Amino acid sequence: MITEKILIVDDEQTVCNSVKKILSRKGYAVDDSLNVEDAINKIDKSSYDLVITDLMMPKTSGMELLEIVKENYPELDVIMITGYASIDSAVQATKLGAADYLPKPFTPDELAEVTEKVLYKKKVTTEKKEEKKDDNKEVKNIKGKIEQPSDDIVDVDMPFKRSDLEKPTSKEYVESLSRSDVPTVKRQKKAEMVYCFTGDRMCRRPVIEGKECEGECPIAKKERERAQKYAMIASVTKDTIDVDLPFDIHEVEKVTGFDYISCLGGSDLPRAALYGRNVNAKHSVLVVDDEPIVCHSLRKILNKQSCNVEEAFDVEAALQKMKLNKYDLIFLDLKMPKTNGMELLKSVKKQYPDIPVVMITGYASIDKAIEATRLGAFQFIPKPFTPDELKQVTVEALAA
Numbered sequence: 001m002i003t004e005k006i007l008i009v010d011d012e013q014t015v016c017n018s019v020k021k022i023l024s025r026k027g028y029a030v031d032d033s034l035n036v037e038d039a040i041n042k043i044d045k046s047s048y049d050l051v052i053t054d055l056m057m058p059k060t061s062g063m064e065l066l067e068i069v070k071e072n073y074p075e076l077d078v079i080m081i082t083g084y085a086s087i088d089s090a091v092q093a094t095k096l097g098a099a100d101y102l103p104k105p106f107t108p109d110e111l112a113e114v115t116e117k118v119l120y121k122k123k124v125t126t127e128k129k130e131e132k133k134d135d136n137k138e139v140k141n142i143k144g145k146i147e148q149p150s151d152d153i154v155d156v157d158m159p160f161k162r163s164d165l166e167k168p169t170s171k172e173y174v175e176s177l178s179r180s181d182v183p184t185v186k187r188q189k190k191a192e193m194v195y196c197f198t199g200d201r202m203c204r205r206p207v208i209e210g211k212e213c214e215g216e217c218p219i220a221k222k223e224r225e226r227a228q229k230y231a232m233i234a235s236v237t238k239d240t241i242d243v244d245l246p247f248d249i250h251e252v253e254k255v256t257g258f259d260y261i262s263c264l265g266g267s268d269l270p271r272a273a274l275y276g277r278n279v280n281a282k283h284s285v286l287v288v289d290d291e292p293i294v295c296h297s298l299r300k301i302l303n304k305q306s307c308n309v310e311e312a313f314d315v316e317a318a319l320q321k322m323k324l325n326k327y328d329l330i331f332l333d334l335k336m337p338k339t340n341g342m343e344l345l346k347s348v349k350k351q352y353p354d355i356p357v358v359m360i361t362g363y364a365s366i367d368k369a370i371e372a373t374r375l376g377a378f379q380f381i382p383k384p385f386t387p388d389e390l391k392q393v394t395v396e397a398l399a400a
Helices: 013-023 036-045 062-070 087-096 108-144 162-164 169-177 207-208 218-231 249-256 258-262 292-303 315-324 340-351 366-374 387-400
Strands: 005-009 029-033 050-054 077-082 100-102 153-155 158-159 194-195 202-204 241-242 246-247 281-287 308-314 328-333 358-361 379-382
Touching: 005 013, 005 036, 005 258, 013 029, 013 108, 029 036, 036 050, 050 108, 062 077, 062 108, 087 100, 087 366, 087 379, 100 207, 100 366, 158 162, 162 169, 162 328, 194 207, 202 308, 207 292, 218 258, 241 328, 246 249, 246 328, 281 292, 292 308, 292 387, 308 315, 315 340, 328 387, 340 358, 340 366, 358 366, 358 387, 366 379, 379 387
Parallel strands: 005 029, 005 050, 050 077, 077 100, 281 308, 281 328, 328 358, 358 379
Antiparallel strands: 153 158, 194 202, 241 246
16 A cells, blocks of 8 residues: 655644644654755655645745745645635635645644545546546557558448449449548539620620620619619718617717717617716626625726626626626626526636636635635635725736
C-alpha cells in the first residue's frame, strides 16, 4: 500500500505537531515546515501528495505559497487553514487553486475528513487520466491494425471490388460512387450566356432556345413591375422615425422628449425596458434579485458608473433576458424562488462563460463563497454592502 505524503506549513510549532499527530494516526507520512522558504526547499527535494498551509505567516504568507505551488507544481493540492477566516480570503484562495479552506479551530475529525476528501478526489482524477491514456493507446493500436483498402476496393464501409460490382451494374455507376457509399448525381452544366439585343443584357435563353425573345424581354418586364411597386412606398429621410411611422423625429421630440425618442425602434412603439436609459453608457448590467428594492438600489448606484441596468425578479425572466440581450456583468442573488441562484450560476457559466457573475446574498458563509467561486463566480459579496463596495467590485469585474 502506497502511503500519501503530506507537508504541514505553519509558523506555530504546536499547530504543526497537532496536525502531524492527527494525520499520522490516519496512516499518512507527514513532514512540517515553520516557514515558506523551508517548505519550498522540501517540496523541491521530495514528492508530496498534499500541502496544508496556514494563511497568516511572517515574511511570506500562505497565499503566496499557494501561488508558488500552483505555478510550479500544478498537480500538488493545497489546503488552506486559518484562524482569520473570511469570505474574501476564501474566494481568493479558491480562485488561486486551493483544494479546500478550513477555518481554525477545527476538530481532528474535520481535518481528517477534508484531507481524505482532497486525496480521494486526486486519486480518482489520476486514475481517469491513466484510463484515458490507455484508451488512446488502444485506439491507436486498433487503427494501426486496420488494413488500408486497395485501389480496387470501393471504400472501407463498402468492401467490394470495383471490377465485381461493374458486372451487375455498370462502369458508369461504379465511377459515380463516393465516400458516402451512394452514387453522386452529376450536375448538369449550365448553358453559356450570350448578348441578347431584345433585353440589352447577357442571357442564356438564346443559347437554350436558339433564338431571342419576341417583343418585350420578360426579365426586363419583371424588373419594371418591381420598380413600380416599390415606387409607391413613401421615401424615408434621415429625420423620419420609420417607414411605418413617417413623422419627423425632431417634431415628435418637442412633444414627447428625448427619452421617448431614444426608445423607438422598428416596432413603431417605444420599448419600455429602454425608457430612461443612458444612451451614452459603456456597459450593460443585469441584476437578478427577487427583492425590487435591491434591484432599484443597484440600478441607482451603477447608473453613476456608466452602466445601464436591467432587472429580473426570477430565474426564468433572467434566462429570457440573457437570450435576447448581451450583458457585460451579472449580479445574482443566492436565494431565489423556485430555482436558487447557485443553479442559475451553473447555467449562466455553461451558456455564457465569458460574462462575469457577482453573487450577492444576505446568507453569506465561507462554504457558499467557495462553492460559488468553484462554479465560476467572479466575486461573492454579502448583504448589506456599501455603494463603495459595489462600485469597487463592478470596476474589477468589468476590467477582468
